[in-house]
Amino acid sequence: MPGHPRTSPAGNPPVLAEPLEVLYEEPGLPCWQLPMRLAAAYGGDLGFAEPCLYANFVTSLDGVVALGHEYRSSGSAISGREPADRFVMGLLRACADAVLIGAGTLRASPTHHWTPVHVCPAAQADFTALRQSLGRPTRPELVVVTASGDLPLGHPALLEGALVATTAAGQRRLLGQLPSTCTLLALGPGPRLWMREVLTAVGARGHAVVLTEGGPRLLGHLVGEGLLDELFWTVSPVLAGRNASHRPGLVDGRELLPGQPVRAEAVSIRRRASYVFLRYRFPRHGPDRP
Ligand SMILES: NC(=O)c1ccc[n+]([C@@H]2O[C@H](COP(=O)([O-])OP(=O)(O)OC[C@H]3O[C@@H](n4cnc5c(N)ncnc54)[C@H](OP(=O)(O)O)[C@@H]3O)[C@@H](O)[C@H]2O)c1
Secondary structure, three states, X not given: OOOOOOOOOOOOOOOOOOOOEEEEEOOOOOOEOOOHHHHHHHOOOEOOOOOEEEEEEEEOOOOOOOOOOOOOOHHHHHHOOOHHHHHHHXXXXXXXXXXXXXXXXXXXXXXXXXOHHHHOXXXXXXXXXXXXXXXXXXXXXXXXXXXXXXXXXXXXXHHHOEEEEEOHHHHHHHOOOOOOXXXXXXXXXOOOOOHHHHHHHHHHOOOOEEEEOOOHHHHHHHHHOOOOOEEEEEEOOOOOOOOOOOOOOOOOOOOOOOOOOOOOEXXXXXXXXXXXXXXXXXOOOOOOOO
């Protein structure tokens, strides 16, 4: 992959006051040369094989990803807006051609932008330098998946521009309704989309390195179809608990064990204070059969 000189805007403070501590890293992982301040904060370089689909999630100690539909922006509540987690989120977005999310995640975060700078503005210049060195435009393309077409049409991320992948029913609902910045893509009769077809369509737009930020139901479809290559998982040092509301873990809407075990290998373990940053690799398997 293309490298570039390790430049850092003169006199700029570090992106993180305390960098991530590397506890383990598998030798020989794909490596792009990050701008100096990003490499310093991450504790080394980062890169991806192409094509690649990688996920990034934060969970509580007890494995909760979302607090329930009555709560907005669960990720922020679970991470406590930890700067190191927001930096990793921004860095992973900065590496991606596209960021893929489900409509549930869009609906739950009414003011969010799935851009690197939105979660870590301190690294804006470095993210831009990284993307330039990789030949990527300033921001990754947002891809939203919806079966129903029930989208918040005034959402700022849609106004900024997104690819919306949907079913025939979703297309009927959204035709002429989306902001003109969006591209509507109908990919089959439904009731849901095959994510392999969505990724093929995303790939046809030149996007080889794709980050998914879920949520748990979308991740269930991706894992179920054997499409996920890597998982970046932040464990936040907090207990969320479970009672009446549905509080999913990483994968929702699909049972894997005992019939369909999906095993992964740990390839990197980092730490910042009591937050743990894990990177897992999954073997790809054949297409899911309903
Ligand atoms: N902790 C974290 O890191 C993290 C990360 C992401 C999200 N979250 C949280 O997770 C919660 C949302 O969870 P969720 O599971 O509902 O989110 P989700 O997976 O983003 O959204 C589910 C919706 O996405 C669409 N969808 C997913 N797969 C599809 C497919 N194969 N074909 C067609 N449409 C598909 C459907 O939309 P329609 O209903 O429109 O048909 C489905 O109802 C929120 O609270 C959010 O804050 C947490």
